[in-house]
Every structure is written in C-alpha cells, then in structure tokens.
Amino acid sequence: MPPHLRAAWRRTLLVLAALFAGATALGLLLGQAGWVLATTALGVLAWHYWRLRRILLGLTARRRREPARGGGAWNELDQLLYRSQSEMRARKRRLLRILRAYRAAAAALPDAVVVVDRNTQRTIWFNRAAHDLLGLRYPRDLDVPVVERLRPLPLAHWLAAGRNAEPLHDAPSPVDERVRLNLRLIPYSEDYWLLVARDVSKLLRLEQMRQDFVANVSHELRTPLTVVHGYLDMLDPDDVPEWRPMLEEMRKQSQRMTRLVEDLLALSRLESRDSLPEEVVPMAPLLATLRREAEAHSQGRHAIEVHDRAGCDLLGSAQELHSAFSNLVSNAIRYTPAGGKVAIDFERDDDGGAVLAVRDTGYGIPEAHLPRLTERFYRVSSSRSRESGGTGLGLSIVKHVLGLHQARLCIRSTVGEGSTFACHFGPERVRPRHDGETSPPAALHAAR
Ligand SMILES: Nc1ncnc2c1ncn2[C@@H]1O[C@H](COP(=O)(O)OP(=O)(O)OP(=O)(O)O)[C@@H](O)[C@H]1O
Numbered sequence: 001m002p003p004h005l006r007a008a009w010r011r012t013l014l015v016l017a018a019l020f021a022g023a024t025a026l027g028l029l030l031g032q033a034g035w036v037l038a039t040t041a042l043g044v045l046a047w048h049y050w051r052l053r054r055i056l057l058g059l060t061a062r063r064r065r066e067p068a069r070g071g072g073a074w075n076e077l078d079q080l081l082y083r084s085q086s087e088m089r090a091r092k093r094r095l096l097r098i099l100r101a102y103r104a105a106a107a108a109l110p111d112a113v114v115v116v117d118r119n120t121q122r123t124i125w126f127n128r129a130a131h132d133l134l135g136l137r138y139p140r141d142l143d144v145p146v147v148e149r150l151r152p153l154p155l156a157h158w159l160a161a162g163r164n165a166e167p168l169h170d171a172p173s174p175v176d177e178r179v180r181l182n183l184r185l186i187p188y189s190e191d192y193w194l195l196v197a198r199d200v201s202k203l204l205r206l207e208q209m210r211q212d213f214v215a216n217v218s219h220e221l222r223t224p225l226t227v228v229h230g231y232l233d234m235l236d237p238d239d240v241p242e243w244r245p246m247l248e249e250m251r252k253q254s255q256r257m258t259r260l261v262e263d264l265l266a267l268s269r270l271e272s273r274d275s276l277p278e279e280v281v282p283m284a285p286l287l288a289t290l291r292r293e294a295e296a297h298s299q300g301r302h303a304i305e306v307h308d309r310a311g312c313d314l315l316g317s318a319q320e321l322h323s324a325f326s327n328l329v330s331n332a333i334r335y336t337p338a339g340g341k342v343a344i345d346f347e348r349d350d351d352g353g354a355v356l357a358v359r360d361t362g363y364g365i366p367e368a369h370l371p372r373l374t375e376r377f378y379r380v381s382s383s384r385s386r387e388s389g390g391t392g393l394g395l396s397i398v399k400h401v402l403g404l405h406q407a408r409l410c411i412r413s414t415v416g417e418g419s420t421f422a423c424h425f426g427p428e429r430v431r432p433r434h435d436g437e438t439s440p441p442a443a444l445h446a447a448r
C-alpha cells in the first residue's frame with residue numbers, strides 16, 4: 001500500500017476510535033436511551049466520514065474510478081468532481097500533445113536552436129541541428145554555461161547585451177570553421193532566451209561570387225571604355241558639323257558609363273574591406289574643399305553655406321569620408337532647383353560624437369522612398385536622376401563608407417521643402433582639433 005494511503009487509513013481508524021470512545025461515554029452517561037442515540041449518531045457520522053474518504057481517495061488515485069451513480073449530496077459531489085477532474089486531465093493531455101509537437105518541430109528545424117536561461121546563461125534545451133552546427137552533445141551539454149561550451153564564438157559580450165544584441169552575421173562554427181554561422185539572440189520570455197544559429201556558408205559564398213563578378217566586369221569594362229573615350233575625344237565636331245549632336249550625346253553617354261564603372265569599382269572596393277586605414281582627418285580644410293566643390297557644381301545657382309561649429313576633427317579615412325560627404329553635397333545641388341539653399345553643418349552630437357549634415361531646400365523625397373534610398377541603383381525619379389547624370393550608386397557608397405566608420409546616416413525630407421542627410425559619428429571617432437591645420441588632406445579626390 002502506498003504511504004499516503006496507509007496514512008489515510010490510519011487517520012480513518014483514529015477518527016473511528018474517537019467516535020467510538022465518544023459514543024461509549026455518552027451511553028454510559030445517559031443509560032439505554034443514550035446508547036441508542038450514540039449508536040445512531042456514530043453510524044451516521046461513520047457513514048459520512050466513509051463517503052468523504054472515498055471521494056478524497058478517488059481524487060488522489062492514479063486511475064480514477066467511475067463515480068457512484070444516483071442522487072444524494074455525496075454522489076452529486078462525487079460526479080461533479082469526477083467531471084471536472086476528467087476535463088482537467090483531458091486538457092493536460094492536449095497541452096502535453098501540443099508541447100511534444102512543438103518540441104518535435106523545434107528539434108527538426110534546420111537551424112540550431114538553444115534555449116538559454118537568462119540569469120545563469122546555462123543551456124536548458126537544444127535541438128539536433130545544434131549538435132551539427134554548434135557541436136553540442138546531449139546530455140553532456142545540458143545545464144552548462146553556454147559561453148564556455150561554445151568557446152570559440154565571441155558570445156560573452158554579445159549575451160551581455162541581451163535584448164539589444166545585434167545579430168552576428170558571420171561567425172565560424174565551433175565544429176568546422178569553414179562553416180559560417182549567422183547568430184541571433186531572441187529574448188522570448190523574462191527567464192529564457194533563444195539562441196538561433198543558421199548556416200549561411202552558401203549565402204556568403206554566393207555573395208562573394210556576386211561581389212567578384214561585379215568587380216571583374218567593372219574592371220574589364222574600364223579598358224574598352226577608355227579606348228572609346230579616346231577615339232571620341234579625337235573626333236572634332238567641326239569636321240562634320242551635322243554629326244555634332246550625335247558626337248556630344250556619345251561623349252555624354254560614355255562619360256556616364258565611365259562614372260558608373262568607377263562607382264561600381266568603388267563599391268566593390270568598400271565591400272571587400274572590414275576596416276579602413278585610419279588617420280585624423282582635419283575637418284576645417286575638408287569643409288573648405290566641400291564648399292569649393294559645391295560652388296563649382298552649382299555655378300552660382302544656389303546659396304552655399306558652411307557652418308563649422310563642432311571644433312573637432314574626425315578619425316577615419318580622409319579619402320573615403322571626402323567621397324561620402326561630396327556625394328551628399330553633389331546630391332543636394334543636383335536635386336535643388338536654382339535659387340535654393342544648400343548648407344553643410346558640422347556640429348557636435350548630444351552623445352559626445354559629431355554630425356556632418358547636408359541640408360537643402362530642394363525637391364524633397366516622399367517618405368515611402370526613404371528606407372530604400374541607400375540601395376544600389378535606387379532612384380526616386382529615374383528621369384530626374386538620368387537628366388542630372390545620376391546612376392543611383394552615390395548613397396550606397398555613402399552607406400558603406402559610414403558603415404566602415406561605425407557611423408550612421410539619418411535622412412529627413414519633406415516634399416517641396418527639402419532634405420537633410422546627416423552623418424552621425426560616435427564619440428570614439430572624435431579627435432580634438434589642433435589650430436593651424438589649413439592644408440587639405442593629401443588623399444582628397446576631385447568633386448564628382
Ligand atoms: N538631396 C536630395 N534631394 C532629393 N532627392 C535626393 C537627394 N539625394 C538623393 N536623392 C534621391 O535619391 C536617389 C539616390 O541617390 P544617389 O546619390 O544614390 O543616386 P543618384 O544621385 O541618382 O546617382 P549617383 O549619385 O550615383 O550619381 C536619387 O536618384 C534621388 O532621387
């Protein structure tokens with residue numbers, strides 16, 4: 001007999017003994033009438049106690065017996081409890097089935113899934129793919145610190161960031177470093193995190209192929225274009241005046257193509273790098289160069305203003321920063337009608353960083369286009385861009401350059417009023433400015 005039943009029987013016998021003692025005392029006190037009264041009361045009490053016990057035993061039994069049929073308070077109570085207990089058991093079975101189905105689905109996912117305890121950062125559960133991609137073994141790696149177990153992966157800082165952890169786009173698998181992983185941390189409850197690792201080796205290989213293809217094609221196009229350019233330059237429109245419009249168009253288009261190839265090569269160059277050579281970029285001469293370029297580009301059609309309020313310099317690549325800023329300035333001039341204003345403001349940011357903002361009073365950009373502006377070849381109005389010689393690669397280059405400086409581009413625009421393109425640099429990019437630096441950085445390029 002299980003211990004809890006033995007205890008229940010012991011209690012029942014104790015209660016019966018107490019009742020019996022009580023009845024005997026009553027009988028002795030009151031004589032024959034007392035005996036009759038005591039025996040009846042004892043019988044009634046014992047019967048009720050027995051029914052109560054039966055119901056209690058039924059509730060705690062592993063296999064619930066059928067409830068007693070018929071009326072009466074005890075039978076009705078028994079039937080009621082039986083019904084609610086049956087419903088509860090059915091619900092529990094259903095929940096278990098759902099839970100098992102979820103587990104089976106998570107176990108069969110091609111991505112590695114690890115449930116991590118948020119407080120202890122220990123593994124709670126992981127699926128089959130976690131074995132293949134992360135090298136986790138069952139049961140060895142259950143309830144172990146995840147950072148320790150996945151040691152080659154740089155997880156300590158990442159886990160510490162918790163909810164704000166950015167996905168790790170390209171991390172080597174602890175099993176085989178040729179397998180590249182994309183890791184994401186999903187805090188799905190107060191207590192648990194989901195660590196999801198996806199094999200992106202194929203995707204990265206394809207991306208590499210795409211980058212190589214674009215770089216190679218652009219490179220190969222350069223030579224024939226130079227030849228075409230050369231011959232076009234040799235042709236004098238005055239020799240055959242009726243060819244003048246055709247020659248001019250051919251020159252314009254070949255120049256456009258050369259710029260496209262140069263931009264594609266610049267993008268490929270930026271994409272293939274994880275970092276840039278760094279130097280302190282003196283901002284005063286850089287701003288002066290931007291002003292000169294803007295004035296040359298505008299040809300007096302716009303009011304150009306430069307405000308240098310930051311009083312600091314930036315750490316980064318002078319050549320690439322100049323290329324990015326001059327892209328923004330050239331856009332501001334191109335997409336602002338004559339008579340408009342273009343302002344270049346260099347200021348300190350609230351977080352101790354610095355912002356270079358290019359503001360214009362031009363056409364503006366409808367809000368729906370803003371999220372896609374930095375995509376390659378994306379143009380809001382292709383006719384207006386084509387008119388102004390745009391290829392749609394400028395902002396893509398800006399985004400890459402800023403990315404290599406851990407900076408971000410914020411775009412605000414109102415149609416008909418103008419746009420602001422602001423490059424935000426973190427405090428780690430800010431350097432104190434030394435007076436007397438007036439010569440422009442050697443690596444600066446000519447304006448686009
Ligand atoms: N200051 C601006 N005002 C209005 N529209 C702008 C502005 N800057 C960019 N745009 C819009 O964003 C699009 C993308 O700009 P982006 O600089 O990438 O390409 P582009 O200027 O067309 O060509 P490219 O810079 O490669 O010569 C432009 O075609 C234009 O429609």
Ligand SMILES: [Mg+2]
Pocket residue numbers: 327330331390392393394395
């Ligand atoms: Mg542009």
